[in-house]
Amino acid sequence: MILPRIGIGVDVHAYASVDSSRVLHLAGLEWPGERALDGHSDADAVAHAAADALLSAAGIGDLGSNFGTSEPAWAGAAGAVLLAEAARRVRAAGYEIGNVAVQVIAARPRIGARRAEAEEVLGAAIGAPVTVSATTTDGLGLTGRGEGVAALATALVVATD
Numbered sequence: 001m002i003l004p005r006i007g008i009g010v011d012v013h014a015y016a017s018v019d020s021s022r023v024l025h026l027a028g029l030e031w032p033g034e035r036a037l038d039g040h041s042d043a044d045a046v047a048h049a050a051a052d053a054l055l056s057a058a059g060i061g062d063l064g065s066n067f068g069t070s071e072p073a074w075a076g077a078a079g080a081v082l083l084a085e086a087a088r089r090v091r092a093a094g095y096e097i098g099n100v101a102v103q104v105i106a107a108r109p110r111i112g113a114r115r116a117e118a119e120e121v122l123g124a125a126i127g128a129p130v131t132v133s134a135t136t137t138d139g140l141g142l143t144g145r146g147e148g149v150a151a152l153a154t155a156l157v158v159a160t161d
Contacts, residue, residue, distance in 0.1 A: 005158070009052025009053030009154075011151050014038050016037060045104070046132065053153035054126070058157055060089060080122065099155070100126065101130070101155075102130065102131070105149070105152065119131060
């Protein structure tokens, strides 16, 4: 009997300095007018958490071991590109992707108005359904203090053998 496997991924990025020229990338989308996140790639915490969950579910490492900051090829890479590559690696390891669910933990940006767009972009990147939800921490912790954005994801994969 082939049983599904579940993976969990977490990613957190601090906001870039106020005078940064970076643009906020989150959930595969650009968010003009919002404060950008700082990171080696585009710092898309949502796409990174989703990729981490997929890699975990397939048992092939994590975001750092697959796309480490020591690898210049991934510097500035779009989160959706990392996510698509993670999905490719999961399939190459003998798994099909069932779905990914991601929860954004942040006061800003407000995800609701662009949720469907984010789900479409992220789903296209992995070739499977992605759902995006959001919450705040009611002023508690780093996201509540407005220091950054966190994302938590789960992924379901099934062996193709």
